[in-house]
Amino acid sequence: MYASMLTLLALASKTAFALPAPAEQTAGVPLPAHTIFQLDDTLPNSWFENIAVRRNGDLLVTMLMPNASIYSISEPLSGSPKASITNIDGANGLLGITEISPDVFIVAGGQFSGIAEPVPGTMAVWEVDFRKEEPTTRLVAKMPEAGLLNGVATISRCSSAVLIADTGMSRVWRVDTVTGAYEIAVEVPEMLPLANATLQLGVNGVDVRDGYLYFDNSNRASIFRLPIDKRGMAVEGVEPELLTKLTHGKNMDDFLIDEEGRFWAATNSDNTVEVADGNSPSVVVLGSPSELTVAGDTALAFGRTKADKNIIYVVTGGAVANPVNGTLTEPAKVVAIDRTGF
Ligand SMILES: *[C@@H]1O[C@H](CO)[C@@H](O)[C@H](O)[C@H]1NC(C)=O
Ligand SMILES: *[C@@H]1O[C@H](CO)[C@@H](O)[C@H](O)[C@H]1NC(C)=O
Numbered sequence: 001m002y003a004s005m006l007t008l009l010a011l012a013s014k015t016a017f018a019l020p021a022p023a024e025q026t027a028g029v030p031l032p033a034h035t036i037f038q039l040d041d042t043l044p045n046s047w048f049e050n051i052a053v054r055r056n057g058d059l060l061v062t063m064l065m066p067n068a069s070i071y072s073i074s075e076p077l078s079g080s081p082k083a084s085i086t087n088i089d090g091a092n093g094l095l096g097i098t099e100i101s102p103d104v105f106i107v108a109g110g111q112f113s114g115i116a117e118p119v120p121g122t123m124a125v126w127e128v129d130f131r132k133e134e135p136t137t138r139l140v141a142k143m144p145e146a147g148l149l150n151g152v153a154t155i156s157r158c159s160s161a162v163l164i165a166d167t168g169m170s171r172v173w174r175v176d177t178v179t180g181a182y183e184i185a186v187e188v189p190e191m192l193p194l195a196n197a198t199l200q201l202g203v204n205g206v207d208v209r210d211g212y213l214y215f216d217n218s219n220r221a222s223i224f225r226l227p228i229d230k231r232g233m234a235v236e237g238v239e240p241e242l243l244t245k246l247t248h249g250k251n252m253d254d255f256l257i258d259e260e261g262r263f264w265a266a267t268n269s270d271n272t273v274e275v276a277d278g279n280s281p282s283v284v285v286l287g288s289p290s291e292l293t294v295a296g297d298t299a300l301a302f303g304r305t306k307a308d309k310n311i312i313y314v315v316t317g318g319a320v321a322n323p324v325n326g327t328l329t330e331p332a333k334v335v336a337i338d339r340t341g342f
């Protein structure tokens with residue numbers, strides 16, 4: 001592992017992100033949004049895959065291509081955020097990230113030979129500790145049986161274990177981050193890709209709340225939940241419940257659940273952010289298939305400070321897997337969506 005400080009890589013917008021006054025009625029769509037950070041043209045095929053936010057407000061963005069890097073982006077709304085990079089040894093791509101204890105994060109990754117083409121036997125899990133000024137990394141577990149580790153979720157404040165979606169094996173693993181021991185936690189047909197999909201992707205994002213594992217299936221553009229026990233294991237004999245299927249997007253990457261229980265979905269190849277409440281038709285709040293606005297968006301996260309509590313950050317892979325209008329791609333970026341009044 002080495003960490004290097006960079007000041008400011010490249011920025012689409014150098015103007016500060018101004019927060020409008022809180023709206024009383026529902027905000028219209030598209031919601032206001034700005035690119036707050038973007039890699040430059042020396043990294044044309046770059047792909048940001050996931051995002052977590054530190055309690056100090058710094059964004060932690062994982063990179064899937066070209067390197068296994070975690071970008072720490074401080075002062076994200078300042079108009080001139082600073083980025084520093086922590087690299088993980090033994091991998092060239094990272095995916096899910098979750099906070100396991102204050103300022104300590106767990107990431108999944110491995111070696112890739114192409115887009116969504118993991119080198120068999122190379123998946124692993126690391127801990128990245130941001131408590132000291134220089135972050136440190138530690139290998140938690142090598143998982144040669146895993147196919148394509150993807151979303152990662154903390155089980156509870158009292159648990160040192162995480163749940164990790166394996167898109168390659170269509171299951172969710174439980175990984176003890178202290179001992180490195182791992183076992184299958186959930187494996188249900190709802191995690192399988194669709195047989196007729198061009199790119200076979202089933203279970204992708206995961207979240208845990210109120211005794212349930214929430215997971216999405218990319219090919220189905222759907223979110224399910226299933227009861228789990230305190231250890232994070234599926235309660236036996238209980239079938240997953242379908243919560244929502246996107247009205248517009250045909251694909252879903254990671255999702256986020258807001259205070260009202262609505263699902264914010266990054267649709268990746270649909271180039272949109274779509275919000276579903278599980279009852280009424282879901283709504284595209286940003287982007288469109290023919291726009292670069294959130295092209296190839298992979299994941300979202302809430303701001304954690306007073307200044308950005310109404311902001312949702314979206315990370316993108318620049319439509320590298322599915323160019324806009326057939327040919328347009330761009331370097332990976334982070335977009336801030338203002339959800340005030342929505
Ligand atoms: C990616 O890794 C390569 C090889 O280690 C290195 O030369 C390059 O600078 C890295 N790029 C970034 C953006 O970290
Ligand atoms: C693929 O299969 C699903 C479910 O079986 C079906 O709803 C969908 O229409 C199929 N898509 C194509 C392109 O055949």
Ligand SMILES: *[C@@H]1O[C@H](CO)[C@@H](O)[C@H](O)[C@H]1NC(C)=O
Pocket residue numbers: 290291292324325328
């Ligand atoms: C994609 O094509 C459509 C239709 O021609 C056009 O309106 C749109 O601006 C194009 N998108 C980009 C990012 O150029």
